[in-house]
Amino acid sequence: MDDAAKTERMDAYRRICRDQGLRITVQKRAILEAVLDLDNHPTADQVYESVARVVPDISRTTVYRTLEGFARIGVITKACHPGRSTRYDPRVELHHHLICLHCDAVIDITDTGLDALRIPDTSDHGFEVRDFRVQLRGICRRCQTKDRKEKST
Amino acid sequence: MDDAAKTERMDAYRRICRDQGLRITVQKRAILEAVLDLDNHPTADQVYESVARVVPDISRTTVYRTLEGFARIGVITKACHPGRSTRYDPRVELHHHLICLHCDAVIDITDTGLDALRIPDTSDHGFEVRDFRVQLRGICRRCQTKDRKEKST
DNA sequence: AGCTAATTGCAAATATGTAGCGTTAAGAAC
DNA sequence: GTTCTTAACGCTACATATTTGCAATTAGCT
Incomplete structure (x- = not known):
């Protein structure tokens, strides 16, 4: 995803967090950036692999939890797929x-x-x-x- | 699924097995019957629960393996879903x-x-x-x- | 009835995801 | 900028969902 689109998405995310009293952390920002850059409908673990290159000591748990949260508040979506692990979609x-x-x-x-x-x-x-x-x-x-x-x- | 439709599906399955040199066992027959009767796009484990009532000492492994095989040869399909475990669909x-x-x-x-x-x-x-x-x-x-x-x- | 390879079931390994909990830190209030 | 509240983090352990390797069994052909 190009930078302009990512900035727009990050702004939308900020608005949602403000409205709902959620906090934006280094980890969450990195996870959102990572998933916006992946276009293969990644699993939580694939997002973790990608984020961990930027924030090396991030926890797997945090990535799983955060992606679930992102999907719940509509910042990203879940993709429907025929396989056996949840896959996330940056496109809403x-x-x-x-x-x-x-x-x-x-x-x-x-x-x-x-x-x-x-x-x-x-x-x-x-x-x-x-x-x-x-x-x-x-x-x-x-x-x-x-x-x-x-x-x- | 009604009996006539099930018989038809079982016959189609027999033809496929004959053509491909696959064998029809008590277990496979029971698994196919079970999945044809479930209309909620079950997981492998849900099919296992159902089959186990008919063939009590069937192995979970067999159910997992067999459903995968059924989908590969086109006897059933996989449903696309947003969740985290594979779901099978009796409808093709x-x-x-x-x-x-x-x-x-x-x-x-x-x-x-x-x-x-x-x-x-x-x-x-x-x-x-x-x-x-x-x-x-x-x-x-x-x-x-x-x-x-x-x-x- | 005998043969051959597909299939089964078991045990153990591997993915994938979640819960509990003490610690950290975001961001609002002052 | 300090303080305060509580959302969020990361750890460990647990739970769930498959898969693999292998020896024993058996369907279906001859």
Whole structure:
């Protein structure tokens, strides 16, 4: 993410913290910067690896706790994925995902056609829709070439 | 799932196993029956709990391994979800999901409007699309009432 | 009935995430 | 800038969710 966008996001984060009486620490700032720079929908541990290069003695616990908190107050989101560990998404606005069914990669796509989707009525489920994501499921480039290699051997 | 549909699915499974030289065991049959009966997009452990009532001395390892195998050969699918453990979906055909951002519930919805989505071109990502899901993200009925209670106390 | 390799179950290892708790420090009040 | 309150930190231990290696078993072909 470019610097201007990051500054904007950091400002938004500051406003939310002020409103809710939350404190901004060195650790939280570093975690937010790290996750804004990662575009692969990282797990908490991947964020930890990245932050630890900047704040070497940060605790894993803090990273896990902070990411959960960020998602709760809407500073980041959680990505829906087919795998076994929570994945975070720095993007909060409407966008969509390519999902690799071999390696569980989550890849961002933007498409106005998808954005324009008419959301059906869900009142019979008593479900309150906040937003939506379209997930195109299939095989990513890397796994396609990998699979070809494995078959040819 | 009703008996006719289950029989059909079991037959499809038999064909796949024959074609690929896989063996059908008491355990695998029980696991497939269990997962076809669960409509809440269960985790491997939830499937284990269910199967264990029918085959008491089945191993957890077998359930985990078998579900992975089922998904690989396309007998079932994996559901995309925001949580931290893999969730399986007995449905393999096109359908969509309501995703609760509080409790991670995954609820099936069917809507021809969503099915008719025009899938954008993904060739610039080198991504081969197999199918898609629309996920409506929000708050489920149960969590809405729970939240109201918590706020009023 | 015999054979072969897929499959199972066990035990132990590895990921992933959380809770409890004493210590530190952000940021408001003065 | 000092003080004060309490959010947040980091540690350790715990909890949960899988995975791996391997010896024993068994489905399904001949």
